[in-house]
Amino acid sequence: RNIGSDIMGTMTNILLxxxxxGGLPMLLLYLKNANTLTYSISMNWSLEIxxxxxxxxxxxxxIPITIALMQLWYQWEGGHQQ
Numbered sequence: 001r002n003i004g005s006d007i008m009g010t011m012t013n014i015l016l017x018x019x020x021x022g023g024l025p026m027l028l029l030y031l032k033n034a035n036t037l038t039y040s041i042s043m044n045w046s047l048e049i050x051x052x053x054x055x056x057x058x059x060x061x062x063i064p065i066t067i068a069l070m071q072l073w074y075q076w077e078g079g080h081q082q
Contacts, residue, residue, distance in 0.1 A: 007063075008059060008060060008063055011059050012052075012055075012056040012059055012060070015052050015055045015056060015059065016049075016052040016056070019048040019049070019051050019052045019055075020045060020048055020049075020052070022048065023044050023045055023047075023048040026044050027040050027041070027044045027045065030043065030044060
């Protein structure tokens with residue numbers, strides 16, 4: 001559980017910044033096509049932030065689900081060995 005909580009924040013931050021960095025080329029294309037900066041950011045980075053939030057929710061849910069499954073597996077394996 002401690003390892004999961006340590007990893008969760010780091011993975012969520014990396015996910016957010018990788019999505020934002022991946023959106024930079026598209027942002028430059030919007031700006032090159034004479035769109036305003038506010039329009040380009042709202043059209044491009046809003047999608048990237050939504051992807052990062054969805055991925056962050058997935059990361060946050062993965063850790064407790066994994067812990068619960070491992071507890072079930074450990075109890076199931078312990079019952080068969082006796």
